Amino acid sequence: MGLEVRGVGESEYREWLRAIHAGFLRPPVVSDEEVADRLPHTDLSRLLGVFDEGRFVATFRSFTQDVSTVGGGSLVADAVSGVTVAPTHRRRGLLSRMMARDLGAAKERGDAVATLIAAEYPIYGRYGFGPATWTSEWTVDVARAGLDQRRTGRPEDGGRIDFADGEEIRKIGPGLHRRLAGERAGVVGRDAHRWDVGTGLGYQSHPWTEPFYAVYRDEAGRPQGFAAYTCDDTWGDGKQPLNTAKVRDLIAVTPAAERALWTFLCSIDWVTTVKSGHRAPDDLLPLLLPDPRAARITSHADMLWVRVLDVVKVLESRTYAASGSLVLDVRDADGLAGGRYRLDASPEGAACSRTATESADLAFDIAELGTLSLGDESAVRLAALGRVEEVTAGAAARADALLRTSRRPWCPDIF
Known part of the structure; x- marks a missing residue:
């Protein structure tokens, strides 16, 4: 009793971020850099907090998002993020109060759906959300994959792969991402700020390691995909390389680009293991290898949840x-x-x-309609x-x- 649910003012934003950090078990410290980077890209009118004697005990954020539908269309979504409830105030209906307020506003705005990435599976079904997409991660044993005869560095289809930097990715990436959304349901929009942060500009919530960027171009020189990846520096006994390449981002808008980029990643000298990062469960990766058993699934989980509003x-x-x-x-x-x-x-x-x-x-x-809406699940x-x-x-x-x-x-x- 006496807990107040209300909007968050600019002067309270730092403390709201501090509560977010605590809720996600990160050190409850907020730098000036983080505030300066995030505040201009935050719609304060869609921030909520629960206050107990002036202190944040729960947080909630939403923002406008486009999500691609089957056939290349898009829906305006109420994207839900930054949801926390302090462990001192659980089981008091705080999330229910914030969710009801946000979904009611989204319905009034005319948003077609609400979306979120669920940190915990059991929570959001009771608010009408259903898992609409899934994600898989593969770990590839390069030596077993059978690509030794293809280590030329040149795609077999006449295209080419070139290294790039973050500046070039910020130029060509958004167009490739939009093309991906036109071909695959479930892709959510990336604004310019997200591209900046994803290529090393602006505030980073984790220590930044500059990745390698590899761009695939077709025979006409047109970019059709790119991969961003990092490599460690691990060597075994007898000076044997045991390096792992971890994919941070890979967008391919043609099958040729997808095949070429995975073949390239699995053919880098000294790299003995490739971790794919979050991929579609029907990614081409395992089956394009001469030995698909070299790619084992190391993670498979629900990803985008959808709550139908219209x-x-x-x-x-x-x-x-x-x-x-x-x-x-x-x-x-x-x-x-x-x-x-x-x-x-x-x-x-x-x-x-x-x-x-x-x-x-x-x-x-309604949650089952969210699960069925993007075409993944079977009725x-x-x-x-x-x-x-x-x-x-x-x-x-x-x-x-x-x-x-x-x-x-x-x-x-x-x-």
Whole structure:
């Protein structure tokens, strides 16, 4: 009782950051450099805090974000980040109060969805979020991969790979990223500040090590992808190299670029191990190796979570490879997007509208629609789990034919 949920003023921003650091188990120290770098890129009107006798005991931030949909469209999202509750004030409903306030504002603004990266899996389903993309990380045993005969440094398709620096990546990277978003669902926008920080400019939350940048260009000299990676300096007995290359970022907008960049990374002298970083679960990496077993999955987890706020916008914004109709009974305990909707979809377009007269084919909570929205999950699988009710026999399989995609959605970024 007596805990106040309210917005955060500029004069309180440093203490809000300090509470963020403490919540994420980082040293609760905030430098002038961090404040100066982050404040100009923070919408103070969308910062929340919970105060107990003037002290922050919980934090919450949201900002406007674009997220790509199936077929190259995009949705305006309410991106949620910086969520903490002090261990001294848990189980008091503080996150629920902040989330209700933020989602209500997002709905009023007309945002189609809310998004977040969940630090803990069990928390956000109760607010209507569902995991919509997943991420995998591979560790490649280079000696076993079977690329010894390809160590020429030159792609086999007539393209080329050149080293670059951060300045060049800041020039060509945004265009490549936008092209990726046009081809793959689940990609969230990167603004100029994010590109700056990602290439070493501005405040760094961790010690900065300048990476190597490798750019792939096709035969016409056009950049089609790049990789940013670091290498350690590890040697074994008998002066044997045991170096590991860790990929920080890899964007490829053509299969040729993706193959060439992975082949390059797995062919660097002295590098015996390659760690892929966060990748789409259907990345080409394992299968392009002569021995795919050389790449073992060392991490696989949920990534982008989606909370649908406007069912019509979400279902009409994407494309569909097949034709069909479904009536969806969407339950939303928070009253933001529930109702019964009819979807009529085809490769030529889609129409979605509320219906009060037609019987439902499928019934589920709003979180399941978030999970299905970007085409990754199977309605048949969710029905088997009891999370989707198949009111009309065969409706889950029909939903899969409409909603699932040939390439899995992917979110490259944590925010």
